[in-house]
Structures are given as structure tokens and as C-alpha cells.
Amino acid sequence: MNCHRAIKVGSTYGTAELTKIFASVGYDPSTDKYIPNYEDLSKDEIEQVYKKWISDIYITDKGTLDPMGERTINEQWDGIVEALTDKKTRDFKIQGPIEWVRIHNLPDHAYFNHAQHVSVGKLECQTCHGPVEAMEVVKQYSPLSMGWCINCHRQTAVKFTENPYYQSYAKFHKEIAKGERDKVTVEEIGGLECQKCHY
């Protein structure tokens, strides 16, 4: 059936869409809540967060947390650590995919393409996603809101002379040659226009 019909009046799902953009930098999956000091948590504290999450699910399933449940939690956690930390001993016995929790929340009705930014714009992953190599658990680093996008488009210079694609911008090339301008920003070639992202 239509998923929209499934949304009951008073549901938090649809309406929370409006505010979620700023709310997802670091949160606790077990309580569905934003943790203000998430960045400061140690590995042990994160372990507690995750184990609580798993035990909650176990209790929901079985009703009570028995010794078997405790074993399960430890096994799961070990499995997560093993799978996530050591590539050489990848465990192929894991049945089925792990359910991922989506960390990055993006505005609706916007089109975003990584290739445009990474392959063409030569941006580093860290520019938008932060120091992912140092994150124990990945979290949303940037707000990924429209204002944030627009601001970057205003400041960032296009790889204008390197990529032959941009040769069709003859006027800007002339100005660069004459020394009248040193760069062309994304904004100047239409990077703020609605239909660059919304269509």
C-alpha cells in the first residue's frame, strides 16, 4: 500500500523531516536522540552506547535479558569490532548484511552527485565529511544544508583552466588571460541556480 497512507496523524516521521537537517551530527541509535557531547565520547563509552542498543533490541525480541542475551551482546560487539577493525580476517560466516543506520541526513528534493564534487571538483572527502579516518564511528560532520552548499559554491574556485570542458566559457578565459581575474567560482558559472540541484 501507499506509504503515505501508513503515516498516521501525529506521526513524527513526516514532520520531523523539516528539522532533521541540523539534528543528525552525532546521535545515539538506541535512544534516537542527539548526543550533545558525542564527539568527546571515548571508545568505551561508545561501546556502552552500542551494547545498550543491541540489548534493547534483544529485550524487545525475547522479553528479558538472560545470560544467553549477554553472550549475544558480547558476540555481536566482538563481531562488529572484528569486522570493522581487521580486514585480513574478514568473517564470511556473517549471515546477511548488517543493517546500517543512515548517518547523513540530507535535504529532500535535492539532487547531489559525488562525481561532480570528487572527480570533477577534486574535493577531498574530508572537506565535507570531516576527519573520517579518525572517527571511531562515522558521524555527520557538516550540516549539509542548502545554506552550507551555497556558501561553499560562492567561495570555491572551479578547476577552470585544468579541465577542457570549461573552454566554452570564453569570456572568463579572456579575463584570466588579461589578468583581470584570478579565479572563477562555482557561483559565477551558475552554481547557485535552482536547477543545479532541484529538478
Added chain:
Amino acid sequence: MKNQNKEIWIGVESLTNDPVLQDLARQEFAGNIAEELARESASNLSTNRRDFLKYLGFGLGAATIAASCEIPVRKAIPYVVKPDEIVPGVATYYASSFVQGGDYCPVLVKTREGRPIKIEGNSLSSITKGGTSARAQASVLSLYDTSRFSGPESSADGNLGQPRKRGTSGPSWEQIDKAIMAKLKPESRIRIVGNTVLSPATKQAVADFKAKFPNTELISYDPISSAALLEANAQCFGEAVVPSYAFDKAMAIVSFDADFLGAWISPVEYAAQYVKNRTIKDVKDAKMSYHVQVESHMSLTGSNADNRILIKPSEMGAAIVALYNEVASLTGGSKVSGPALPSEKAAKLKKVASRLVKHSGQALVVSGSNNLGEQMLVNGLNAMLDSYGNTIDFANASMQRQGSDKQIQNLVKEMNGGQVDAAFFLDGANPAWDLPNSATFVKGLGKVKLKVSFSGTPNETALLCDYIAPTHHWLESWGDAEPKRGHYSLIQPTIAPLFNTRQTEISLLTWAQSEKLNKESDQPMFDYLKGFWETNLFPQQTKFATFQAFWDSSLHDGVFEAPLPPRPEFGFGGDMGQAASKVRKPSKSEMEISFFETVNMGAGQYANNPWLQEMPDPIARTVWGNYLAIPVMWEGGNDIKSFKNLNQREAYGHADIVEVEVKGVKQQATVVRQFGQPRDSVALALGYGRETAGAMGKALGSKVGVNAFPWCSIDANGNTQYYAEQVNVSDRVDEDDWFACVQYHHSMGVTGTDPKTGETINVDEKTVMTLGSGFQGGLVNRSIIYRGGLEELPELVEHIKEKRTEAAELNATTLYPFDEYEANIYSQGHWWAMHVDLNACTGCGACQVACVAENNVPMVGKHEVGRHHEMTWLRIDRYFFGDYENPNVVYQPMMCQHCDNAPCENVCPVAATPHSSEGLNQMTYNRCIGTRYCANNCPYKVRRFNWLDYTTADLFAINEVDFADTDIPYLADNLTRMVLNPDVTVRSRGVIEKCSFCVQRLQEGKLTAKREGRKLHDTDVKTACQTACPTGAIVFGDRNDKENTLSKRLDNPLNYLVLEETNVRSSVNYQAKVINRDEALDA
């Protein structure tokens, strides 16, 4: 009958300057909306104070929730092992073939995350050269038809036409197989009934079945039949095939009722060939073929012809005999004696004959007639004109019509005589509905002990069967097709079967317990097909040494052309004298009726496809039904009368319903006035009025229109005839209050003569004219269509130049700094533009359906269309010109013109529609608050407002549109929603939308060029309408790139901008319509 009108017109009202049309054209939104809503709410809403508070309460509650900072947890299941071919967000294309009976189109299927969402043409095919048809474009929606059988069914369960309840299941395949096999005996007389079967592998499967059941016969019939053509070729050449026609080699074409651009045999192929000699590439040395259509209703092909000769349906035989004798006397052949044609029409054909003979060897005569004698005479004509070997070729003979009327009629007899033990019906075959004598067929079917249907959706025949063994949709199937001798095409699945269906071939092989079936295989049909190709097709070629390489290449390309073995020439034979005695005789009846196939509905197989139901008929511009076309008579001056004065209030959206009686059978039909309909005949489309087009409560196409098949007849030779003499049309008996004809919607203003002053004015701009004149063109003589005759081409070029200079002068007085913008913004980077060649556009509508598919354009239903709410981004305007009673037609695809000085942009209070530096007029749904000022201000009337929640995007069921007898609205079902293009926003209620020049495709094309570090080519950016067009009428590109195809076409002096005098600086160039009309035929 020289009733020439110098201007173009769209209907009677524009000729008579009716104030109705003026009113309609002045208003963007017809009807009093407030009044309508009030009436609706009285019946539907019944909002009282408590309800109001309830809604308001919800609003407050929602705001409170929104203010809190909760976030939803969203989970995703990643692939453990990601399939190589699927990259999220990136489309994958597979070559396949659209096949429905004899309809064939090689295609590329666009899939996103494993879902087929769009059909593109396959340019590797030498038959269609990348073109598509509306039917092929729309077929992707049929995959997600909610009416489809979810698995095998047995009539013992008693609910064949009902959708299965969730969680319940019918019999298993094993149970069905067991039951059917128990009833089949080796000596059983089995009849497999289907439409034209294009697939050699299917035929092989039938042969393998026959090996176990030797009394099996494959009965092919086509509901709209070319059986007489096949028989005529069998008699004249010894081969019952449709030859390969070369319209591109013909400079003189005569078509007797063959709608070869619309529905006849292979329209995509023919349209591409036809326009080759119809487009004007160079004004100086312009050449055009000459095309005469002899017909008794305005067909799509007839509307593109230079001259039409109007005859009554029963005069067809006499007309062919007349032309035969004229050509014979000019070429020294012997005349035949046959029925005579009224002298006025015969004189016209005499003139046609001389032009045909002049182009001997470059002439082509085709006929859609299903009369053996007539088809033989047409063969005789082509022989005299030296067409064989030049414009007609038997070596590449077409397989696209194989049906025999005699065979199916013989089956009816056999069944009624109790001589058939089992009848199997292939998908698409529906003889219980689409035969002229379907009642007799149904009676006979009752005597057959075992009846099995392979149909994927419920239809009239399937519901009479004992078992349903539903086959896959073609997008889930393995298969092949041989549309022409030596031309092979593969069908490959693009999605795993959505339901518990099984391919027909596998069902047959299972029941026959054939050893050729690999039961252990995951995909038995794949193995069977591959095996068939290895044995039969691989040896036909020498290019590939191994079968695997051959298979991989064929599967990748989708098509394979085998080198044809040299064929011995065979002579032309056949007794023309005897043929002439078999042609139909003119009737003395006052009124006759002809039945024809439309572009969208076929013989009714497409009834359950809302994209095709809501695609306006190119000629009548009606949707959701077939309408009785009645003649319009000119009585001098502004006096235009319709037959029996019917449909006086057509432009108001009210049409008359009449009772039509043929052969004693009465049915009611809604009327549409049709210019170019002969005075003594009416016409009605076939394929409408399906009783059961799908499952109960889910079928959109049930009981839409009138079923004309029972009015057809069978001639002495056993072939179905699609006309009837002695028809009685009653006076008005009722009124259709929601006349769904888009003719009068979104009018851009048409000129007419002011009845008071005799001056030429704009019909819709009369008020402006009385207020003042001069500013920005004074709004007189709006430039919508430029057209001219081939011989007066220099004058036309001069006229366009003059008008454009005039417009430029008027536009010079403006506050809009176009030159400044051009120099600073548009002249660098991209500046998108489009070119539409009105001579290449045949009006087939493929672009319109492609646009719907690409851009998630909602369907709204008959009632909504009736009140001007159709949502199509691209409409094909149809204008008449010339003789009132026998006009020429010009089609104009009209989409957002992406004006650089756009009037819509200036009036938006929330800046929801700004302009881009690439010249695009951008529509941003997120910002739109639905004031509709933009739509009011658009001179081209291309903006559409979401009056209701057509896509079920919001929470209130009351906002949804319910346009058919269905449990849930169209696009509310998750199955249907799988067809949505994820790159395009699904619009909600209350926002305006319009053509975006397929901006998602432009962005994708630009990105490809950027990633490859090169200049953008015009092949990177192609709009959906452009790729769908079978004739290349639409070209899109960057006008700053002076080397691309677009820029070359922009040089043509026949180009003009629509409404250039309004200084909106539109981006779509149209190339004027040129016809090669022979004035001598007007006399």
C-alpha cells in the same frame, strides 16, 4: 469546393469567431473554479465547523511536532556482494525489443536500481533507426499494471477476474500443469490462438509441442487485419508476406486508407523513411515527395498528406479500379472493368495517375484495405509503376503481419462443430472480444473442453478459460523476434519476474514433456532461446567464430542481421480482371461509417494503459474514449455547420451523445466534429469499449468508449471489413458533460475575421485590441504557424523574413537589456535551444508519452481533462489550414519555450521560477506557493498546475483524484510507483510544473563531459522527446557550439520563433510547414 481559408484554425469556433473560444483563450483556467469547488465540496467534502477545527487542530499539532528536534532513524541494508552492473544512482541500459503481436520496436531499456523506468530507441536497428512509438514508450507502465495476474489461476476457484487478496494464493504451477496434462491426450485437437507471432523461438516451441501433440495448429489472426494483403501477395508473387516498403525512395506516394505513419504495420520504420523526402534542408534546391491519401476519415497519415481525396468507405474498390485504369491507359496496360467512381472523384484520380506515372520507378501505392481484389489491384498498380525492386522489396519481407482471417473464422466453425479439444490463447489474443462475430466465437468456445489463456492480465477471453497460465511481461522475458526476413532481435529480461508467472514457451514445453526443456535450469527459457540461436542463427553468419562471442554481441546490440541468401527473382502474376470483380461495390446508402485504428489504442490491447488513454488522439485531440467523427460543412462565409447541427457547445466542454445503429445493433457514442470528414460518412475508432481490460477494481481501461468490432463484417472472401453501409445516426439523445477534448485548452490565440469590421484580428486578443494597439506587436496576427506550398517557397522565406524583421522592430522598444545579457551571460558556457521541424513532425505522439515517462507527469483522468486539468508538459497542437471541408494539417509540438525574457518569471511573487545562466527557465517546486500568476502570464500556455494530489504525495485522501473504477488512485499503488524516475521530483498538490528541457539529462550530460575532461557534444544532451521521435523532428543542443547539429538547423531561413513579436526571446525554433499540394485537385 474551393473553400480556401488563408489562416489556420483549430475548430469551428475559431472560424466563426465565437465568443466562447475568445473567453476560453483569455482564461488560463476554464470554468468558475470557486463554483466548481463549492459544488464538489457539497458532494464530497461536507466540511462543517467541527471538521474545520479538526483540520486546524491537525495543523497546530503538526507545527508542534515540527518544532521539536527529533530525528528519524533511517536504516539501510547494503549489498553483501554488490552486483557489478548496479551502481546506486546510475542508470543501466539493456538492449531488448518491444513486441506486442505484430507491433515491434527494438529498444534500450533504462533501469535504475534494477527497475525498468524508461524505453529508448535502439539506434543500431536498421529498421527503426532509434525511433520509438507511443505504444513502445508506454509499455514500461504495463509492467507495473496492478491488474496483472499474480500467478496461475483456475476457474474452479471462481475468481478469475478478481485480484487476489494479499496473503492468499491460487493454485501452484504444479497443480495447474498436472490438471492440464491430465486433459491432454496425444490425439487431442489443440488450437493455439494468437496474434502475429514474430518470435522464431516461440514458433519452435510450438513445433516442439506439436511433436508430442500432432493435431496441434497455430492460428494467427490480427484483430485489425492485413490478411488480404498477404493473400494478394500469395496470389501475385507466391509468398504470403508483407513486403518491405521504401517510402524514402518514393517521390510519389498514394495511400488508399493505409495509415502508415500512425498504425499500419510498421509506422516507426515508415515514418522515418517518409520524412526523408518531406523535410526542406536547403531552400534553394528544395525537393519533396508528393503524397495523396484516399480515405474516408482523417487519419494521421492523411493529415500529413499533400492532398486528400475523400470517398465513402464503400467507394474504395471503385477508387482503386479508377486509378488502376488511369495508370494502365498511361503505361499501355490493359484496363479492368469494375465499379465506377463518381466522376468528380475519378477526375482527381486521373490527375494523380499522371503524377504517379511521371515518377515511375519512384512511385509507391499502398492500401490498408482488407479486400483481396483491391490489394491485388494495388499490386498491379505497383507493377505497372515499376515499384517492385525499387520502392518495394520482397527479399527483406516484413513478418509484422501474419494473421489470417480465414484461419480464425475456420476455428470458429470448428469449435461450434465440436471439433476442437483444447484451445490455448497467447498473450494479447482476445478473440472473444475483437472479432466481428465474437458472440459466435464465445458460443463455440463453450464447446471446447480445455481452454487455457496465457494472458498476463484479465481480458474477455481469459475470463472464459478454465486455466490461466500467465506469461511474463516482455520486460521480464527472454525471447526473440524476426520482424523482417533476416533481421533478428533479442528480448532480455531487465527485472526478475514481479509475479509468479511463467513464459508461454516453458508452459507449452512442460505440458508436452519435451526433452528440449531443461527443467533443472534457473532460467529454462534462457537455455532454450540460446540453444535455438546456436542451432539456427549462429550458422547464418561468419563474423564470429564461437557461439558465445556471437551471442554476447547480439545480446549487447539487441539486433542481429543475417546476410540474406540470394533469392531468385519471381515474376508478377495474378488475374487483375478477376480481382477487379472482387472489389467492394459502392453503396447507395446515405450515410456510411468507417472504423479505424488509432495511434494509441491499437486493437484494444493497450486499453489498461493510462499513458495511452490520456495521450490525445492526434487528430480529434480527444482522450479516454473513442468519439464518433462527424463531418463539418461549409455553407459560405462564416457559416460552418456540423452534421445534424451536433456539438454546438463543444468548446464549452459539452458534447452530444447520439445513438448509432449499424446492422440493427444500437450503441450510444459521443460525437466530435471533424474537419476533413466526408459529408456522407462518419468514423469511429476501434479498440475502445473493452469490457474487462484488467482485474476488477483495478482496471483503468474497462468500459472506456464504444466497442466498434461487432459493427465490422466479414466479406465473401472471408476477410474482416472495417466499414459499414447503412448507418443510422440519431439526433442528440444525451449530453457528455465532461467532453475530454484538449482541442480548446491552452489556446495561444488564433486569428480570425472580426464579424463586425471584417478585419483580421486575434480571436483571443479582441479585448486588448479594443483597448489600444501597437505595443509589442499590437497582438495582431500572432506568429504561431508559418506555412506555404513548395512552389512558393521563396515567397514563404520572404514572408518569414518580413515578419521577423517587423517583430525585431517592435521588440527594439523595450526595457529588457537583451544584448547586455547576451554579451555577459549567455554567450559563454551553454545556451540551450531546440529546433522543431514542422515538416518532419507527423504528430504520432511518441514524444508526448516519452515526456510523461521521463518526467513523472501525472495522469488525471477523463473528468479532470474535461475541465482543462491535463498535466502534459508537451502537447502537440493541431491546426488546420486550406479548404474547410478538406483541410491540410500542421502539428506543432508545444512545450516550455524557455524564454530569455520570460513573462512568467517576472510575476512570481516568491521567485520560484528564475532564469539560469544557460538560458533555462527553471521551475523550483520547493518554492512554489501556487499563485498561478506565471501560468496566466505564459503566452504559450505550457504551465500546468497540480489542482489535486495526482501522485498521492500528501496526507489528505480528499485531495487525491479518482479517475476510474479503481480501488485506489492511479500512482497510489507501490507497484505503479516503481515506474517513477528517481531523478525527477514527484510534484505535490498546489505547485506549478512545466517542461524543464529535461534538465536532469542536461546535468548528466554535462557531468559526463566534465569527467572525461572534454568539450560537451550534442550527443551528450538529448531530451526525452528528442530521443523518442521516430523522424528526428526535434533537435536539442547548445546554440553557442557552432558545430553541432542544432546550429546547422538553426541556419535554415524557414525558421521562426512562435510569438516572436511579444519579445519573450524564446529558445525553441520552429521550421515552417511546407506542403506539396496539387491545387489542380482542389477544383
